[in-house]
Amino acid sequence: MNEFDQIKFLKSNLLDNQIPEYLYSGVFDRQVLTNFRKKVLKITNKDKQAQRKTFYIFIELAQNVSYYSEDRDLEQDKGKGSLLLGETEKHFFFSIGNFIKNEALSVLEKKCEIINSLDRDRLRELKRTQRNLIPGTNGGAHIGLIMVALTSQKKINIKIEKINDKISFFSIKVEIDKTKNKIK
Amino acid sequence: MAELEDIIIEGSHKNFFTPSVNFNATTGICELSGESFLEDTVEFYDRLIEWLETYTEEIQKPIAFIIKLTYFNTSTSRCLLDLLNVLKDYEENGGDVVVNWHYDENDTDMEEDIEDYIIDTGLKINLIAL
Numbered sequence: 001m002n003e004f005d006q007i008k009f010l011k012s013n014l015l016d017n018q019i020p021e022y023l024y025s026g027v028f029d030r031q032v033l034t035n036f037r038k039k040v041l042k043i044t045n046k047d048k049q050a051q052r053k054t055f056y057i058f059i060e061l062a063q064n065v066s067y068y069s070e071d072r073d074l075e076q077d078k079g080k081g082s083l084l085l086g087e088t089e090k091h092f093f094f095s096i097g098n099f100i101k102n103e104a105l106s107v108l109e110k111k112c113e114i115i116n117s118l119d120r121d122r123l124r125e126l127k128r129t130q131r132n133l134i135p136g137t138n139g140g141a142h143i144g145l146i147m148v149a150l151t152s153q154k155k156i157n158i159k160i161e162k163i164n165d166k167i168s169f170f171s172i173k174v175e176i177d178k179t180k181n182k183i184k
Numbered sequence: 185m186a187e188l189e190d191i192i193i194e195g196s197h198k199n200f201f202t203p204s205v206n207f208n209a210t211t212g213i214c215e216l217s218g219e220s221f222l223e224d225t226v227e228f229y230d231r232l233i234e235w236l237e238t239y240t241e242e243i244q245k246p247i248a249f250i251i252k253l254t255y256f257n258t259s260t261s262r263c264l265l266d267l268l269n270v271l272k273d274y275e276e277n278g279g280d281v282v283v284n285w286h287y288d289e290n291d292t293d294m295e296e297d298i299e300d301y302i303i304d305t306g307l308k309i310n311l312i313a314l
Contacts (some may be wrong), residue, residue: 128303128304
């Protein structure tokens with residue numbers, strides 16, 4: 001796991017004009033979440049609607065790394081992963097990734113495939129169904145990735161690298177369009 | 185029967201976001217506001233759910249449930265569903281329930297989520313755009 005260059009992998013999924021302003025690789029503990037939360041709020045400060053969306057998605061995905069990453073800080077029992085954050089003229093973006101067991105990978109890929117195949121109404125229906133299930137570990141509501149798709153209003157963009165027979169590196173890139181304070 | 189104590193929690197915004205809670209057993213006015221992103225979401229909300237269940241089983245007076253959450257994560261969203269289902273059960277058993285959900289009129293995601301809670305629970309939730 002230590003030899004795999006996570007930041008390089010995350011950057012490989014960015015477009016040419018997506019230059020990250022902030023990069024991090026390490027444990028996703030409370031302090032890191034707080035620090036990055038502040039960075040998200042700072043970078044999106046002039047666009048409150050996009051700020052809300054970016055913040056929401058960031059918290060969901062960062063918490064997922066903390067809870068579910070295979071690479072863990074055993075003392076804190078928090079997951080490790082990597083994160084890039086930046087903006088272009090048209091959107092805010094971040095890319096986040098962590099190691100996962102290969103046996104969990106096919107379920108995750110299938111979930112993303114299903115989410116990406118549904119229109120908004122069907123996605124909301126799926127959210128309602130999933131949310132009614134018995135909560136997962138850490139009180140998970142099974143709807144994190146669905147909410148990412150609904151909130152960003154885009155398909156989920158994932159990229160996976162198989163590391164060995166046991167684990168892979170799973171990453172997700174999210175773009176949130178700037179709204180320039182449009183009022184409904 | 186032991187008296188049901190009010191729940192009053194002041195919201196905070198440190199590493200995690202704790203919502204403000206004011207559940208009043210005398211007036212039946214229950215307010216949940218602020219932001220909800222907690223480390224122990226289930227533990228926090230189980231206490232509120234238990235309080236509501238006790239109120240509906242033992243006090244059985246009208247409830248005005250007021251939600252003014254500006255942000256909540258997905259773990260919270262599941263707990264909100266459980267809270268609303270307690271209210272729905274109470275209503276179906278003859279209880280007097282009013283639910284008002286205040287939200288930013290520019291927050292279309294929140295508006296949609298409230299509509300989804302209405303579909304899910306069958307409760308009449310009054311959307312109050314600010």
